Amino acid sequence: QKEVEQNSGPLSVPEGAIASLNCTYSDRGSQSFFWYRQYSGKSPELIMFIYSNGDKEDGRFTAQLNKASQYVSLLIRDSQPSDSATYLCAVRRTGNQFYFGTGTSLTVIP
């Protein structure tokens, strides 16, 4: 079983719609959770992190964490063509143990 699993997509949404990206993780002891955006040929850049159960909002982005279900999601409201990228879910167990999913490819259609 993989540490972190994501649907690889591709996921296509029309401009202005809500994009929903999902991630599950295997270790119940995981402590913090991250969403990175990666444009083609570039390195990952952090969008959001979340530690506690519930929702965390930052502009058009909302991260949701459900530790009981071992599930993390990212919602992108009012999707823009510039949001087209691969989104990586990452989980930190303890210390420096980070595990990454393989990413979900998102395309926002103008």
Next chain:
Amino acid sequence: DVKVTQSSRYLVKRTGEKVFLECVQDMDHENMFWYRQDPGLGLRLIYFSYDVKMKEKGDIPEGYSVSREKKERFSLILESASTNQTSMYLCASRPRGTGTDTQYFGPGTRLTVL
């Protein structure tokens, strides 16, 4: 802003060559990491370092070694490059402590081994 730089964006080497990848960060971070990223496999940790001269193996250390002689610099060494080490290599740094857990990534080095 945190800045993580890597010595090369693109590198082409021959099988059997010794390859050095350099990473420098300017934010006095204690922790530094080397990952490789391959399609369908995601980012996989090769090695990380939590202090000068200290290192820990990640999930795929075979065929690699690292060096951290100064806090700001973390080097990845391929002792004898092989074609299956063709990949995107990403360096990251992270501060110690619980205030922020974020890793900051460098631009990456795309290595091709022929």
